[in-house]
Amino acid sequence: MRAVICRAPGELALEERPEPERGEGEVLVRVRRMGICGTDFHIYEGSHPYLQYPRIMGHELSGEVLEAPGGSPLAPGDTVIVNPYVSCGTCIACRAGKPNCCVQIAVLGVHRDGGMCETIAVPERNLYPAGSLTLDQAACIEFLAIGAHAVARSGLGGGARTLVIGAGPIGLGTALFAGLAGGDVSIMDREADRLAFALKSRIAARGIGVGDGSAELLRQATEGDGFDVVFDATGSRASMESAFGHVAHGGTLVLVSVVAETIAFSDPEFHKREMTVLGSRNALRADFERVVAAIETGRVPLDHLLTHRTSLAGALADLPRWAGQKSGLVKALVEIG
Template sequence: MLVGVSHVGICGTDFHIYEGKHPFLAYPRVMGHEFSGTVLDAAPGVASPGQPVIVNPYLSCGRCIACRNGKANCCVAIEVLGVHRDGAMCEQILVPAENLLPADGLSLVEAATVEFLAVGAHAVRRSMALGGNRALVIGAGPIGLATALFARIAKQNVTIMDVSAERLAFAARQLGFLVIDGSKGRIIEKISERTAGTGFDVVYDATGNSHSMQSAFAYVAHGGVMVMVSVVQDDITFSDPEFHKREMMLIGSRNATRADFEHVIISIRAGKIPVDRLVTHRTTLRDSPGNIALWAHEKSGLIKAMIDVRGRT
């Protein structure tokens, strides 16, 4: 199906690709995996020209064990638009019909945020945590904030920890979360004070930092769960006696499923996600090379940057 690209979100993956640091990518590559658009051409009965759509960028084989079990998000042969295949930083793109979702009730800017928000929604669903559970989200970048927002929607009691005072201020003032400053030491003591000495029922690590991921095991309560939302190339090690003593669950969370996309769409329509606050920077396709180069290093105030492919900022 031919889609006219409208808006493209820029994420950490795109900055890594731009800087030549992405480990699973062959250059040259057109970036862009968070995007919305309108249908330009489709088979009869599939979609109507002009229909606004959200694109699920995860192309799965449909045949492997993961796909057969409804987990196309971790398909053995997955290809992600903008990473393994050329993406949406262009005017038009061909996309399989099954990877489109109608964007009814959403603006095209909101529609372009659905993918990164779905990653957070998926992590929360993977946790199996209950309403009322105490949740710690480590990392106040876009994925961490998405995770925190959907943990709150799931009625978990959410605290966010980061080493950036600026991002913590955003999480507290703009989104209303409790926060812990991880830059000043005494983290175990702070967590103990926040949880009456027990640790958090669920800990989500969204830092992409191996040291943080390894340290996070100590923040989990006995009988609790840790969800690794981010991924690193490093090995992650932990104390097996501590792990077993707590009878922890350790869960990996990768990408998102269609059900997560649909949950995000419903949540945005219901006014539960403040997209206008999350989208802090805007640019056009023409200006994006210069702005991406700038934002790769100058991230002050940056949460989510958005490209308007049609030329309007």
């Protein structure tokens, strides 16, 4: 089979690899679509903190079943959504129904080879029927599910004054599902075109640019009270630390992004607010199902979110170019096969 390998930072190659063998409890899947994620750009650039090279990237996947175990509800030809978080099934988190934060988690395309290739073997429990979704739509479920999970973690209710910091794909997905949960959503970013996109797509009610004047705009959005729920989806330590100051008394901060650093905050500011701080990692099957339902009922503007396309061979040039030129880029899909 053909596969795109990131041999080292800044080095991609299209190689022939042996077809994977289906292990016990696994399904052989022909990969048809792969969404390019910020994680993939970080791997290419050499800034991902938890990765060993060489690596086949790709964890936002949809495909078709080639071969399934006997007795499986999946059959050859079925279109499936891939949950890329391969869990052990036995650790404390898995026993508690939280395989998204498994002690031994192996994320496709990060801890083990992913789906930037023609065929992949995946545990049956990590595949969900796509139903009426197209291959394009099915490949978008994972990144949207991260935002849906963060919103579910927050307990956000109707009318909650909500701030999402970071208007990349994860932030946009978080803002989208915060709005669907009834939040009054503001989104903040450094890039004016990302904010314009969020407003045009009706993902957020207002956009706030980072820079001079942003403090006053944030104050005006809540009449000086602060936000009931704040989500940080930037991957920036400085942003995560400053996010504490945007939370209202009695409010909640959800850290969606992760950094390989220690973050610090003022304990007096934290305590006087009686603030709730939550980490949100990956997503659960219920979040995937929530996203599927939202797409099926027309509540996700995927026509706006899917902005770029390439092929497996085309990704050799396109992925490096997009890593440095993200203007107008929201979500890019690799069409495979």
